[in-house]
Amino acid sequence: MFEKLEIFRMAHGLATHAGTRQAVVARNVANADTPGYRAQDIAAFADTYRKTGDEMGLRRTREGHMPARDPLPFRTELRADDVPGEPNGNSVALEEEMLKAADTKSKHDLALAVYRSSLSIIRTSLGRSGG
Template sequence: MFDKMEIFRMAQGLAVHAGTRQAVIARNVANADTPGFRAQDIADFTETYRKTGPELPLRTTREGHLPASETGLRAAAIREDDAPGEPNGNTVSLEEEMLKAAETKSKHDLALAVYRSSLGVLRTSLGRAR
């Protein structure tokens, strides 16, 4: 019964994706004045979830780890922004990065809400009150 709890894997994957994207956004903001720096972003969660392929396979290092075929997650590749930049070659727009950060925070909050709700349903089904 507990080996196929896809909702928990999906919520965890969304939270990890949001954390990774927030780190990329923070790096963009930190380099907003660096000449020649190209803004970066990662693919949307829907593009990275459920993709499988030989590019970045997950591997198990201990017996207790989940095998790659069960997780459905693939590491998100960082891609550079192709937008024209400032005269110094920098392509970071602080306004866009602020919008991306707010969107990413809401996705992280969504992942936590799904996890909490699913955990509540699981507890209720086991007959345990919160």
């Protein structure tokens, strides 16, 4: 029931996006010494969420309606970072990857905070308290 509320869809999407980005950052760090490896990243959640915003308005509420296209409101597309590389062709900068990892953790924490806060509001509106 609550998974259809937009705030929960957005929090779920942000948490999933953060998990995906964390995996990409980990792969970059693991390949920091691999000759020819190009660092990768995914587009920011806000940019990809806005791109698919028009599709978010369509909901299937009756049998004759069009089905939803994708349960998550964003797309994850790997892209190579455009940074100068080492002489061996590797473009991973560990300092940049650590900044990305910290930023990604804060986004994941934000998604969890939004989820918890929204759940608390719903519980309060139903006259229930506690967790």
